[in-house]
Amino acid sequence: MAMAEPRKLRGHKATATCCIASRDRPGLVVTSGEDGCVCWFDLRCKDVQFTIDVGTEPVSSLCFKTGNEDILYASHGNEIKSFDVHMLSAGSWKPLESYSYNKDEVNQVVCNGRSSFLASADDSGDVKIIDVGQKCLYKTLRAGHTSICSSVQFIPWRPWEVITGGLDAKLVLWDFSKGRSQKIIDFSSDNSGQCLNPAFVHSIAVPEMDMADKLDKICAVARGDGIVDLINIESELSRKGASKGSSRNNVAKRVCLDYSVGGHKAAVSCVAFSQFQEKGRFLISGGNDKSVKIWDCVRCLDSDNNDNRDLLHLNIDLSKKVNWLCTNQSDSENLVALWAYEWLLDPQVSYLLLLKTGEIFTLLCLLYISMSQDLFKCTDLSFTMKPPQSQPLFHLFLLLLLIATVSSSSPLDPKQLKALKILTTTKDPCSNHSSTTITCDDASPFRRVTSLSFANCSSSLSLPSKTLKPLSTSLLSLSFLNCPSLSPPKHLPISLRSFSAVSSFHRHHGLSGVYLARLVNLTRLSIFSVPVSASGLYVVLGNMRNITSLTISSANLPGKIPKAFHSNLTYMDLSNNILTGPLRPSITLLTGLKSLNLSRNSLSGEIPDKIGDLTLLKNLSLASNRFSGPVPSSVPSLSQLTHLDLSGNRLNGVVPSFFSGMKSLRHLNLADNSFHGVLPFNETFIKNLEFFQVRGNSGLCYNNTVLSWKLNLGIAPCDKYGLPLSSPPQKQKQKEEEDDYDDNDGDGDGDKKEEKHGSTNKVVLGVAIALSSLVFFIVFLILLAKWSLLSK
Numbered sequence: 001m002a003m004a005e006p007r008k009l010r011g012h013k014a015t016a017t018c019c020i021a022s023r024d025r026p027g028l029v030v031t032s033g034e035d036g037c038v039c040w041f042d043l044r045c046k047d048v049q050f051t052i053d054v055g056t057e058p059v060s061s062l063c064f065k066t067g068n069e070d071i072l073y074a075s076h077g078n079e080i081k082s083f084d085v086h087m088l089s090a091g092s093w094k095p096l097e098s099y100s101y102n103k104d105e106v107n108q109v110v111c112n113g114r115s116s117f118l119a120s121a122d123d124s125g126d127v128k129i130i131d132v133g134q135k136c137l138y139k140t141l142r143a144g145h146t147s148i149c150s151s152v153q154f155i156p157w158r159p160w161e162v163i164t165g166g167l168d169a170k171l172v173l174w175d176f177s178k179g180r181s182q183k184i185i186d187f188s189s190d191n192s193g194q195c196l197n198p199a200f201v202h203s204i205a206v207p208e209m210d211m212a213d214k215l216d217k218i219c220a221v222a223r224g225d226g227i228v229d230l231i232n233i234e235s236e237l238s239r240k241g242a243s244k245g246s247s248r249n250n251v252a253k254r255v256c257l258d259y260s261v262g263g264h265k266a267a268v269s270c271v272a273f274s275q276f277q278e279k280g281r282f283l284i285s286g287g288n289d290k291s292v293k294i295w296d297c298v299r300c301l302d303s304d305n306n307d308n309r310d311l312l313h314l315n316i317d318l319s320k321k322v323n324w325l326c327t328n329q330s331d332s333e334n335l336v337a338l339w340a341y342e343w344l345l346d347p348q349v350s351y352l353l354l355l356k357t358g359e360i361f362t363l364l365c366l367l368y369i370s371m372s373q374d375l376f377k378c379t380d381l382s383f384t385m386k387p388p389q390s391q392p393l394f395h396l397f398l399l400l401l402l403i404a405t406v407s408s409s410s411p412l413d414p415k416q417l418k419a420l421k422i423l424t425t426t427k428d429p430c431s432n433h434s435s436t437t438i439t440c441d442d443a444s445p446f447r448r449v450t451s452l453s454f455a456n457c458s459s460s461l462s463l464p465s466k467t468l469k470p471l472s473t474s475l476l477s478l479s480f481l482n483c484p485s486l487s488p489p490k491h492l493p494i495s496l497r498s499f500s501a502v503s504s505f506h507r508h509h510g511l512s513g514v515y516l517a518r519l520v521n522l523t524r525l526s527i528f529s530v531p532v533s534a535s536g537l538y539v540v541l542g543n544m545r546n547i548t549s550l551t552i553s554s555a556n557l558p559g560k561i562p563k564a565f566h567s568n569l570t571y572m573d574l575s576n577n578i579l580t581g582p583l584r585p586s587i588t589l590l591t592g593l594k595s596l597n598l599s600r601n602s603l604s605g606e607i608p609d610k611i612g613d614l615t616l617l618k619n620l621s622l623a624s625n626r627f628s629g630p631v632p633s634s635v636p637s638l639s640q641l642t643h644l645d646l647s648g649n650r651l652n653g654v655v656p657s658f659f660s661g662m663k664s665l666r667h668l669n670l671a672d673n674s675f676h677g678v679l680p681f682n683e684t685f686i687k688n689l690e691f692f693q694v695r696g697n698s699g700l701c702y703n704n705t706v707l708s709w710k711l712n713l714g715i716a717p718c719d720k721y722g723l724p725l726s727s728p729p730q731k732q733k734q735k736e737e738e739d740d741y742d743d744n745d746g747d748g749d750g751d752k753k754e755e756k757h758g759s760t761n762k763v764v765l766g767v768a769i770a771l772s773s774l775v776f777f778i779v780f781l782i783l784l785a786k787w788s789l790l791s792k
Helices: 085-089 209-215 233-238 358-371 392-407 414-422 465-471 513-517 537-541 609-613 657-661 683-688 729-791
Strands: 016-021 028-033 037-042 048-053 059-065 068-076 079-084 097-099 106-111 117-122 127-131 136-141 149-155 158-166 170-175 180-186 201-205 218-223 228-232 254-257 268-273 282-287 291-296 312-317 324-327 335-338 376-378 383-385 438-440 449-455 477-481 498-502 524-528 549-553 571-573 580-582 595-597 602-606 619-621 626-629 643-645 650-653 667-669 674-678 691-693 699-702
Touching: 016 059, 028 059, 028 068, 037 059, 068 085, 068 106, 079 085, 079 106, 117 149, 117 158, 127 158, 149 201, 158 201, 170 201, 170 233, 180 233, 218 268, 218 282, 228 233, 228 282, 268 324, 282 324, 513 537, 537 549
Parallel strands: 016 324, 059 106, 106 149, 201 268, 449 477, 477 498, 498 524, 524 549, 549 571, 571 595, 580 602, 595 619, 602 626, 619 643, 626 650, 643 667, 650 674, 667 691, 674 699
Antiparallel strands: 016 028, 028 037, 037 048, 059 068, 068 079, 079 097, 106 117, 117 127, 127 136, 149 158, 158 170, 170 180, 201 218, 218 228, 228 254, 268 282, 282 291, 291 312, 324 335, 376 383, 438 449
16 A cells, blocks of 8 residues: 655754644644644644744643643643643743642643543652642542653543553553552563563553444553553453453453564554544554554454454554654544654755754844845744845855854854853863863854763762753763762753763662663663662663663672673673573673673573673673583683683583683683582693682692692692692691791790890809909908008
8 A cells, every 4th residue: 555755844953752633623733842842733734833932841741621622731841831822823922821740750741531630640650630620739649650650541431530651561540539549550570572671651542432432441552562552441440459461361351462463673652543534443553663553453352353464554664763643633644753853954045054953043044134135034933035136245255154153163052051050160161171071072053062971079069950951962971980979860861872870879879770771872881889779680771772881780780681682782791789590591692792791690500501602702700600510612612702700609520621722811710619620721821821710629639740839729739540639738838837937936935045044144143253352352451451450
């Protein structure tokens, strides 16, 4: 079936986020975007009819007031605003009402059939029910979702109930009159998904009342694992307790549209029931696989239909991922799909070839008017060109102006400069060569920030979302080093290609897996010494299809090795976490992997023999785990391996001799295992290694005719039977040396005692001599006195 060439609607300056179609006025489509604007289109016309400037934050969701489509509700940030189209046509952009009940960013806002309530789902997982008539908060629905609540819908045939879906892979049915959940369906345990993405609920569609009888009161669920589920709400409510997500146990009640019937091969971002032709006959789904699928709902729900091949009515391939879609009642151009915005240049405006942004276009247009009134005519929403007159001097001036603009150093984008005032006080942060915090490109007419790096942050530093949002169109790299007091940015730009966090966010309990999972365009993720709260690695990596370098180390990350990885990975470091289970074969399918570090975890089982398929591997560390069994015989296939660390495991058997034939090997650590037998290496091989360790293997010994004890291997020599001797000779020698040292110490003590004894004898002898001399002197004096008396 031939399909007409799609037409592009140009109006937004950034990525379009949401679109809705009027039911009362066929051909009227309203869209919202990350530029903070809402555009009104009439498909019968070429250009946008008018634009609402809602605010500086992205507009995430739109809905008409039921029964009065002149009233429009728009959500941006945590606020919901209502606008009257009649006031807009008069040039007033002032909202009628504004509701700020949500604590976090609103993901979707919907109006019920009676126009009495609004429901808004936000990033905190809460759902706010707003009473439009009383202009107050009616109820808060919480404790149903443990993560972001991404979608909400009223159930038309149950006027007091809503259904919500979230990034915790749960679908919750609520009675909002009582403020409590009635039913929770958990898709996280559903293993029927065809891709490794988690089964997050991205979008929900509920048929209108005039469709419900035909479609048997169902809802459609767009899941992150590529599946579209059709679930009978009444059947689920009649079943007590929480339900698991697998459709295999409830084949009669649920329909699973997956790849086996022509479904999506990546996450499904949105679903909607058709408004054209026979209303509700078709279900339209769009996904990250750059395709739109149109399903025949009647056949899908037909219990007598055993042929699944005819469920898919039409497949439409696009050039980009689908963000949102809607349908209208027109006979033609009845499907509107949104994807990422691209700059488009008007070929008629040849003088503005170098300009990209709408703001600069207006600025230079006014400049040209002031210099040549008959060249351009500017109106409110469009530019019309008159046939140019012959003005060589003006053309020369314009050429010189353009050359000067290109050759001179361009200033930073004004919006980005304003957002960066919190980080720097310089007029142009890009020109501050003394700091490496901010890096900019060389674009013209304005440079843009491409990289932000924070190091050794002070406790007073904060990074509000208003700082990063203006950078979202250009920021490619964001890193944090030693910022323990800093709070993680509330919303990271999905444009990021590189994100790094080292020793940061400790006072705010680290990062969550869902928080990181939003960075779907990353090629490099580096987390070190930052706690990551997630049920498993698959939560983080689910949507990162372009990731090439992955580091999550010292992060207390639990779970098991995922069953599948994206094949672009070349570097993986998951060391020092609490990963458990076996080393799954999914690792061995990463044939482009050059470095693998899984050390200091609790992995167990045998090392798979297909580890040898990683022929580009240069670094392999499996140290400090619980691996058992022998070293795989396929290891010699790792011809480029330079670093191998298998220490601290429970490996057994003999040490393979093939290590000596691995010419690139420079680091070999086999310590603290259960190897036995004779070490099969010679002294030349060991000396050629930069690091070699085998100690801690009690059953391992070396041949003392081949290896010298001077190598200090930490193992005993072998006896004639190839068994280790009771004690290595170096230990005996050491003991003898210790004994000799002890003997010498004893001799020294004897000398000291003898020396002390000799010193005592000398003192006694000296005293005796002195006393004898004194006695002799006294006797001499007595005799002298007597001699004197006799002489007289």
